[in-house]
Amino acid sequence: LIDYSLVKVIYQTNTGHKFIMPPRFITNSNTRILRLHGRPVLLVRNFSNSSSSSDSKQIEPSSTSFPSTQGVLKAASSLLSNLHVKIASSLTSSLQPKDRERLLQSLNIKISNQDQNELEKHRKEHEEEGRIHNTIGQAVAAAVANEALKNKSLTDREREEIWNKAEQATLERVKHEILLKDRNKDSKEAAISSNDAQDNIQQEHHQQQQYHHHPILGPTLVDLGYKRIHLASAQTLSSIPIWEKQRIYRHDRAKAMAQDKLKSIELGLPGVISLHESIEGKLSILDGQHRVGMMTLLQEKKKDDAKINLILNQILVEVFPQSSTAATATAAVEDSHAQDLFTEINKAEPVKLLDMPGVAKVSDRRIINEASSILQDTYPEMFKPSQRCRSPHLNVDNLRDAIFAAGIINKHNLKNHKALVSWILQQNEELGKKYQEECPSSISVAALKKAKQYGFYLGLDSAWLYK
Numbered sequence: 001l002i003d004y005s006l007v008k009v010i011y012q013t014n015t016g017h018k019f020i021m022p023p024r025f026i027t028n029s030n031t032r033i034l035r036l037h038g039r040p041v042l043l044v045r046n047f048s049n050s051s052s053s054s055d056s057k058q059i060e061p062s063s064t065s066f067p068s069t070q071g072v073l074k075a076a077s078s079l080l081s082n083l084h085v086k087i088a089s090s091l092t093s094s095l096q097p098k099d100r101e102r103l104l105q106s107l108n109i110k111i112s113n114q115d116q117n118e119l120e121k122h123r124k125e126h127e128e129e130g131r132i133h134n135t136i137g138q139a140v141a142a143a144v145a146n147e148a149l150k151n152k153s154l155t156d157r158e159r160e161e162i163w164n165k166a167e168q169a170t171l172e173r174v175k176h177e178i179l180l181k182d183r184n185k186d187s188k189e190a191a192i193s194s195n196d197a198q199d200n201i202q203q204e205h206h207q208q209q210q211y212h213h214h215p216i217l218g219p220t221l222v223d224l225g226y227k228r229i230h231l232a233s234a235q236t237l238s239s240i241p242i243w244e245k246q247r248i249y250r251h252d253r254a255k256a257m258a259q260d261k262l263k264s265i266e267l268g269l270p271g272v273i274s275l276h277e278s279i280e281g282k283l284s285i286l287d288g289q290h291r292v293g294m295m296t297l298l299q300e301k302k303k304d305d306a307k308i309n310l311i312l313n314q315i316l317v318e319v320f321p322q323s324s325t326a327a328t329a330t331a332a333v334e335d336s337h338a339q340d341l342f343t344e345i346n347k348a349e350p351v352k353l354l355d356m357p358g359v360a361k362v363s364d365r366r367i368i369n370e371a372s373s374i375l376q377d378t379y380p381e382m383f384k385p386s387q388r389c390r391s392p393h394l395n396v397d398n399l400r401d402a403i404f405a406a407g408i409i410n411k412h413n414l415k416n417h418k419a420l421v422s423w424i425l426q427q428n429e430e431l432g433k434k435y436q437e438e439c440p441s442s443i444s445v446a447a448l449k450k451a452k453q454y455g456f457y458l459g460l461d462s463a464w465l466y467k
Contacts, residue, residue, distance in 0.1 A: 085115045086174070087166045090138035091145050093122045106149050107159050136249070136285070136292045137169030137238035143251030150377070172239035179215040180281045216240075216283065217317060227320045233313040234295035237273060243284040243338055247355035248369055250396070254293030256385040258301070261294060265310055269295070274345055276338045277321040286320070286338065287345045352401040364409050370417035372400045375424065382456040391443065392451040392459040399458075406465040427464040431457035 088111055092100040100119065104111060111119065134142065145162045148154055154162070212220045217230040242249060261269075273288035285292060295312055302308045320341050339357045346356075354360050354368065376383045376396045384393045403409075403420075414420045435457055439448050443460055451457045458464065 085111070085118055087163070087170045088115070089119055089122045090134050090170055091142045091162075091166050092119060093134065094142070095123070095146075097123070103145060103149055106154050107145070107163060109163070134249075135169060135173050135239050135241050136289060136296055137172060138166065139242065139249045140238070140251065140254070140293055140296050141166040141169050143249075147251070169239065172235070173241070176216050176236075176239055176283075180283075183215050184281055214319075217319065227318050230317045230319060231314045232273075232317045234292065234299050234315055235313075237285070237292045237315060237317070238296045238299075240275065240283045240285055242289050243276060243286050243342065245335075245339065245342070245357050246285070246289060247352070249289055249293065251293065253385055254290050254297060257290060257294040258297040261298065261310075262301075262308070265308065269310065269312075269315065272316045272318050274341075275317060275319045276341060277319050279322045283319070284338070286342050352397055352404075354401050354404040360404055364404065367409060367414065367417045367420055368400050368403050371420040371424065372396050372403070374417070374421050375399070379454060379456045381454050382451075382459060390447075392447045392456065394459045402462065402465055408465065424458070427467065428456065428458050431461065431464060435460065 088104060088109060091107075092103055095103060097120065100123070141162065144165065148158055148162060212223070214220065214230065216236060217232045220228045220230060222229040269291075271288065271291065273292060274286045276284050276286050278284075295315065298308065298310060299312055302310065302312065322337050342357060354365060360368075373396070382393055383396055385395070387395045387398055389395050408414065408423070409420065412423055414423060432452075432455065435443075435448060435451065439445070447460060451460055
């Protein structure tokens with residue numbers, strides 16, 4: 001007997017793509033059960049779109065429709081290893097090598113030297129080019145893993161929950177990538193096979209059908225040409241990658257938004273999530289990543305609390321497609337389209353100068369982000385989620401932007417985040433000495449008392465930024 005909660009499925013589509021997904025997607029008995037490293041593996045072939053009666057029959061192990069058991073195990077091992085690396089990358093792409101190793105060790109995850117090189121490649125892309133690879137679901141899983149690791153050593157159950165959350169998010173992403181590849185392949189085949197006027201009419205009808213029913217987002221409600229409107233679920237949105245040059249995802253901000261939303265459920269979910277669609281059909285979140293993070297957290301809470309009466313399966317989404325007439329457009333042109341949209345969308349929103357595309361160097365942004373995160377982790381009582389927080393508190397995004405605007409990195413020739421943290425702590429120490437001797441009338445007694453209690457004075461006065 002197979003415990004299907006432990007089964008991983010190797011699924012092969014009619015177009016030859018292979019990937020692994022949970023057994024809930026099985027819709028046919030065309031299966032074969034094997035064991036890989038002591039864990040059951042279910043191989044499924046060509047079940048979704050085929051009308052052949054042979055596809056509905058149970059395939060015997062000796063059937064020539066399947067490769068040899070040895071070949072299947074080899075393919076399965078490769079697929080599982082690839083998924084293993086994808087999950088590990090989603091958890092560690094923003095971490096330095098030592099922190100990555102510590103997290104993987106705490107989760108009892110063993111990575112080969114070859115796969116370590118792949119993880120390091122992803123980290124460098126994130127660090128040097130400022131590129132984000134994760135979906136919101138993957139970002140949430142990574143944040144939960146890092147929070148758990150900071151707070152305590154992990155139990156076996158916690159390890160399993162963290163890995164399962166990252167695995168589920170990665171599986172959802174891979175599933176959607178396959179759906180998009182299949183759609184693109186069908187479109188290309190239809191274009192190649194069109195030889196006469198009748199074929200062209202059929203192809204145009206086929207493309208319209210595909211266009212008005214997106215494989216991930218579902219039916220198009222309104223098509224304005226420059227953008228489409230869809231209704232999508234929070235789960236679907238959490239599996240869409242963040243635009244790779246987006247501002248950094250802050251899990252603490254998403255958690256605070258989720259807590260606030262629980263106090264105002266009757267207002268529903270105002271606003272719209274904005275997506276970019278490349279010529280190849282790749283989707284990415286341009287605006288609303290923290291709201292998607294909030295909805296992902298609320299989705300989890302809703303499973304345990306039926307009183308949370310939020311409709312999370314019909315979220316308003318606007319999609320800005322790259323013009324199909326620019327079929328020969330380069331990656332730079334496509335990136336420019338997304339960047340222009342991001343800038344346009346955020347003109348009326350409080351986006352920090354540091355986070356605007358093309359304004360700050362990638363290396364400077366990374367140094368500031370890492371240094372600010374360290375300060376927030378070191379003095380958690382002195383940081384607030386609100387950007388309008390009062391003295392002596394700081395908001396981490398305000399701090400990041402202030403450091404950039406003051407030109408501290410260039411002015412003091414700081415080469416890495418450790419040097420920046422050291423410089424900031426030196427300013428904090430000098431402020432501490434100053435306020436031990438005097439209390440200016442512009443600073444309240446209560447603010448100074450709390451600053452002394454936690455040894456953090458940077459929120460009392462911003463003059464230190466310009467020394």
